[in-house]
Amino acid sequence: MKWLVVILSVLALGACRDDRLARPDPVEMTPEAVGFYCQMTLLEHAGPKAQIHLDGMPAPIFFSQVRDAIAYxxxxxxxxxxxxxxxxxMSGATxxxxxxxxxxxxxxxxxxxxxxxxxxxxxxxxFTDPSAAQAFVRDHGGRLKELSDISTAEALGPDGRQIEPPDENTSDIEARLSALSAQKQKGN
Structure with missing residues (x-):
């Protein structure tokens, strides 16, 4: 009888752990869904969106752009x-x-x-369909990358491109301000 209690206890604890670690399903966007950074209604914006589920949070945080979620x-x-x-x-989508x-x-x-x-x-x-991704590149330019190959600089850079590494005598904030200033000057 003691072994039965021990076995049932272990199974119960294992079940609790599986529930806690279970991946939540994606949540459909409603008219009330807003972007985490912009706080604007997502359904009003074109292009793919993203959602991130955080441990202990009752609802996901939504992003108006996939790049924003990867940056996060x-x-x-x-x-x-x-x-x-x-x-x-975006495979088969508009x-x-x-x-x-x-x-x-x-x-x-x-x-x-x-x-x-x-x-x-x-x-x-x-794109989950590589041929759709290649067709998109033919029509819109760009290059293909796996998620694991997208660098932090590409995700966090001001225009999505690699940013120059800071000079070792320059602080990180100085490098970011310098990169933003250079970007602004290019736009003028």
């Missing part, structure tokens, strides 16, 4: 445990009607294309 994941300041991240698959939700590591991404995300900034466009 790579930010050194981000300290919440991420339980799931989903992006909208810019005004993105596809269904897929796990962030599943697609290949087109970066540096001429398409802009929901907030008008460079976008990382996810």
């Amino acid at each position: 994941l790579q930010m050194p300041e981000q300290n919440y445990a991420v339980t799931a991240t989903y992006v909208q698959d 810019w005004d009607a993105p596809g269904g939700w897929v796990e962030v590591s599943e697609p290949i991404y087109v970066i540096d294309s001429d398409m802009r995300g929901g907030m008008g900034a460079p976008e990382f466009v996810p």
